[in-house]
Amino acid sequence: MADQVHFELVSPERLMFSANVGEVIIPGTEGDFGVLAGHSNLISTVRPGVINILDDGARVTDRIFVEGGFAEVNATSCTVLAERAQKVDEIDRAKAEQALADAREDVTDAKNDIERAIAVAAMEIAEARIHALAVSVY
Amino acid sequence: MPNLKDLKIRINSTKNTQKITSAMKMVSAAKLRRAQEQAIAARPYAERMERVLGSLAASMAGKDNAPALLSGTGRDQVHLLVVMTSDRGLCGAFNSSIVRQARKIARDLKAAGKTVKILCVGRKAKDQLKREFANDVVGAIEDVAKPRLTFEAAAKIAVQIRLMFEAGEFDVCTIIYNKFKSAIAQIVTPQQLIPFALPSANENNAAASQLYEYEPDEESILADLLPRNMSMQIYRALLENSASEHGARMTAMDNATRNAGEMINKLTINYNRTRQANITKELIEIISGAEAV
Numbered sequence: 001m002a003d004q005v006h007f008e009l010v011s012p013e014r015l016m017f018s019a020n021v022g023e024v025i026i027p028g029t030e031g032d033f034g035v036l037a038g039h040s041n042l043i044s045t046v047r048p049g050v051i052n053i054l055d056d057g058a059r060v061t062d063r064i065f066v067e068g069g070f071a072e073v074n075a076t077s078c079t080v081l082a083e084r085a086q087k088v089d090e091i092d093r094a095k096a097e098q099a100l101a102d103a104r105e106d107v108t109d110a111k112n113d114i115e116r117a118i119a120v121a122a123m124e125i126a127e128a129r130i131h132a133l134a135v136s137v138y
Numbered sequence: 139m140p141n142l143k144d145l146k147i148r149i150n151s152t153k154n155t156q157k158i159t160s161a162m163k164m165v166s167a168a169k170l171r172r173a174q175e176q177a178i179a180a181r182p183y184a185e186r187m188e189r190v191l192g193s194l195a196a197s198m199a200g201k202d203n204a205p206a207l208l209s210g211t212g213r214d215q216v217h218l219l220v221v222m223t224s225d226r227g228l229c230g231a232f233n234s235s236i237v238r239q240a241r242k243i244a245r246d247l248k249a250a251g252k253t254v255k256i257l258c259v260g261r262k263a264k265d266q267l268k269r270e271f272a273n274d275v276v277g278a279i280e281d282v283a284k285p286r287l288t289f290e291a292a293a294k295i296a297v298q299i300r301l302m303f304e305a306g307e308f309d310v311c312t313i314i315y316n317k318f319k320s321a322i323a324q325i326v327t328p329q330q331l332i333p334f335a336l337p338s339a340n341e342n343n344a345a346a347s348q349l350y351e352y353e354p355d356e357e358s359i360l361a362d363l364l365p366r367n368m369s370m371q372i373y374r375a376l377l378e379n380s381a382s383e384h385g386a387r388m389t390a391m392d393n394a395t396r397n398a399g400e401m402i403n404k405l406t407i408n409y410n411r412t413r414q415a416n417i418t419k420e421l422i423e424i425i426s427g428a429e430a431v
Contacts, residue, residue, distance in 0.1 A: 043350045
């Protein structure tokens with residue numbers, strides 16, 4: 001059996017996922033990166049996207065959508081702190097599309113730069129969520 | 139001599155009050171447990187956040203290009219006080235002790251020639267502060283914990299504060315809330331939010347001594363992390379506050395129930411004595427009437 005990495009997904013409201021897994025693929029701000037056991041120490045921000053959790057045979061076991069956050073990686077463990085996360089299977093397509101439409105509207109309606117920045121961030125999250133549905137398996 | 143009917147009515151109404159207070163106590167106990175569970179659930183996130191901030195602080199040490207949320211505006215002229223109270227009363231000294239502390243801080247700051255702005259979270263803060271600081275209250279947020287306290291609600295408050303900060307409306311932000319110690323003891327705690335005091339590097343000895351790679355660079359991560367941390371701090375304060383509120387209410391209602399019980403006992407004794415006295419009086423009347431014949 002290959003070495004495993006202990007992966008934790010933590011949100012402020014609960015510990016969402018905690019298990020030993022083969023590999024985790026995290027959507028970093030500067031590109032996706034895979035974490036295997038023995039990874040060098042790393043702190044990275046996470047963009048809205050899908051975390052793929054792989055077992056020892058490199059099969060995807062879980063796909064979790066996060067709305068951004070950050071990841072802390074060391075040789076034996078990987079922790080992702082995300083404010084909001086949900087399993088890709090549990091995303092409701094109709095709701096997601098509605099959210100995207102609302103977000104786009106907010107961007108057009110934004111009165112000043114700050115409002116626009118917030119709306120754009122919400123839109124990017126909504127877009128990433130739709131995208132998560134479109135891509136089935138990594 | 140009070141008459142029997144009045145006493146009976148009082149006893150019954152006190153009994154009703156006691157039923158209500160003991161029900162409220164039970165409800166608060168359940169809510170307190172839930173609030174505590176929520177606070178425990180938030181702990182892993184807070185701990186890891188602190189660890190990452192600690193290691194960032196270690197690597198940022200000595201650099202002077204820290205984001206404004208961390209370094210502040212360089213002045214401390216305008217202070218924003220975020221006063222967190224509950225929306226509902228009947229919880230003992232919970233709200234008034236927060237408000238008293240807030241008042242004291244606001245007065246001290248004013249005496250020192252600073253400008254004070256107050257953001258109220260919870261209805262009670264607004265009700266009690268608007269009398270003295272009518273012109274200083276810049277906003278009020280209500281019903282944060284309805285139907286239940288979520289991180290989202292805390293994040294919303296954080297965004298509001300951040301927008302104000304970025305618009306240059308204040309220099310220093312302090313939140314005032316009740317820290318939960320036990321169901322009986324809550325400690326009013328002022329905590330400075332902006333500029334935020336990073337956990338010092340030597341406290342997080344193990345984590346900070348490890349060398350981390352940063353992606354992107356430290357400053358960008360910190361810029362991303364600080365707003366999140368702010369939301370988290372507010373969320374934690376709100377959680378502590380709601381646990382304290384329910385704890386305080388539980389104690390207050392427990393006392394009220396006990397007092398009602400005492401009152402019922404006293405009234406019952408009074409009632410029985412009066413009844414006895416009436417019977418005796420009637421007997422005397424009958425006997426003396428019979429003797430007269």
